[in-house]
Amino acid sequence: MKIHTTTDAVLVLEDGTVFHGKSLGKIGTTGGEVCFNTGMTGYQEIFTDPSYYGQIVITTVSHVGNYGVQPEEVESGQIQIKGLVCKEFSQHFSRKTAEGSLQEYFEKAGIVGICEIDTRELVRHVRDKGAMNAIISSETTDVETLTSQLAAVPSMHGLELSSKVTTPQQYDLHVNDTRFKVAVLDLGVKRNILNNLTSRGCECRVFPYGTTFEEMEQWGPDGYFISNGPGDPAVTTEAVKSVEKILAEEKPMFGICMGHQILAQANGIPTYKMHNGHRGLNHPVKNLITGRSEITSQNHGFAVDPEAVKNNPNVEVTHINLNDNTVEGIRIKNKPAFSVQYHPESSPGPHDSEYLFDLFVEMLEKEKNK
Ligand SMILES: NC(=O)CC[C@H](N)C(=O)O
Structure with missing residues (x-):
């Protein structure tokens, strides 16, 4: 060597x-x-x-x-x-x-x-x-x-970076037995998130940051996935606009990390920059719906405003961080939309939270059969 x-x-x-x-x-x-x-x-x-x-x-x-x-x-x-x-x-x-x-x-x-x-x-x-x-x-x-x-290094506060890492062009991920079609809004998507979707029979079309809801909807997806991504979610405004429409049309959606922060903002909930983010594979999170705890993989420097979530009649907190009580997951009342701040695809990390992909698929099934 x-x-x-x-x-x-x-x-x-x-x-x-x-x-x-x-x-x-x-x-x-x-x-x-x-x-x-x-x-x-x-x-x-x-x-x-x-x-x-x-x-x-x-x-x-x-x-x-x-x-x-x-x-x-x-x-x-x-x-x-x-x-x-x-x-x-x-x-x-x-x-x-x-x-x-x-x-x-x-x-x-x-x-x-x-x-x-x-x-x-x-x-x-x-x-x-x-x-x-x-x-x-x-x-x-x-x-x-x-x-x-x-002094010339830009501050992360107010920095939009999804446009730097998103796919330049849309692309398709085919599966053998397609159960659902999922439109993925790529803000900097991790491969293992896509693997978790395709392994559950979701054919994916991955769209660049900035793609409008109407452009994605033309493909006829059964649901939407809003990805993780770098930078300040407060200025990732193009994605917020798309998610507002997804919600208005009551289409199923799942968001991870940046996708979670975008879903919050589409409901008028702001994000803030944390003193220090969460990055690692050992962050304890409690699922408030089931009462069960999970050890999660995390990577974020911003979070959603807990007071604004609490005061929002349309949004319910589903997960909290057991170290610092930050909001780790939300769902929208009476709409098929939910998101988590952490990384259920892990990679690296424990696989405690992969059930969230199953929940998304169940949601797609339910909505399709309506
Ligand atoms: N992994 C992510 O999607 C991170 C989201 C956002 N850039 C943050 O730091 O909070």
């Missing part, structure tokens, strides 16, 4: 904090919003999840790269993170099915990162101070230069 040489690298946070470490991936400079993921496994799925577009990921797991990479573990066609921060970055990998090292994978994709950082200290800092922008460089360690470059 070819071992790549490392060089000094530096991480500069928006609040002036500086961490020194070693380079990983491509030698270069990169900026984005720092966020931390508390999962122990699943780095390739995380790095290719389009919802991470524009973000620098810190992994709290201390050892990254040790099981290499393989093509089946991608959630989209490319690496989406802007950069990686970790403690130990392993250039050696050991797994029978792995096809290459994470180092080569990053180099090929031009991804810059930094390792040999005290990630415990860094995560505590970000946890206490809240989400902020940062810059990583292995080209220069001159903090002054980097601080001035950091």
Whole structure:
């Protein structure tokens, strides 16, 4: 195995904090919003999840790269993170099915990162101070230069990013025995969400961000799926317009993460930026309908306003987060529409919540037989 040489690298946070470490991936400079993921496994799925577009990921797991990479573990066609921060970055990998090292994978994709950082200290800092922008460089360690470059990194607040990661053109996913036709509004959809739909007999037509309800409706779908995606949901307004029409026409719909935030907004419920988001595979959520709890996979930095949900006569809270009571799921009273803030497709993560895809299919069945 070819071992790549490392060089000094530096991480500069928006609040002036500086961490020194070693380079990983491509030698270069990169900026984005720092966020931390508390999962122990699943780095390739995380790095290719389009919802991470524009973000620098810190992994709290201390050892990254040790099981290499393989093509089946991608959630989209490319690496989406802007950069990686970790403690130990392993250039050696050991797994029978792995096809290459994470180092080569990053180099090929031009991804810059930094390792040999005290990630415990860094995560505590970000946890206490809240989400902020940062810059990583292995080209220069001159903090002054980097601080001035950091000023040009856009704030995640008010940033529309779905248009950057959505499919450029609509495409179809066929299944052998089509039970239902589902129109997917792609705000940055993860592959495993689509797999969960097709494996349940849903033929999907995936539409780009900005597609109107009328354009999707022409295909004659049985229901709609509104996907996850990066950026600030408050400015993902084109999707809100489509969902308002889906609701007005009483068409079945299911939304995940960004899709959940869009369904909330279509009901007049605003979103807000969290102090720190939820990112990892171990977030406890309670289903208020069944009383059962589930361990969920999460990746979001915004959430829906709990007061506005409570005061909305048309919306019911179906799931809450057991760590901080944030709203994790809603359904619309007397309409076939529901959504969750977390990721039932997991990937990576436990499969406790896959039942939500079954509920969607049951809903499609019920509506079709009406
Ligand atoms: N995974 C997602 O869909 C994330 C939604 C949104 N970008 C957020 O951070 O809250």
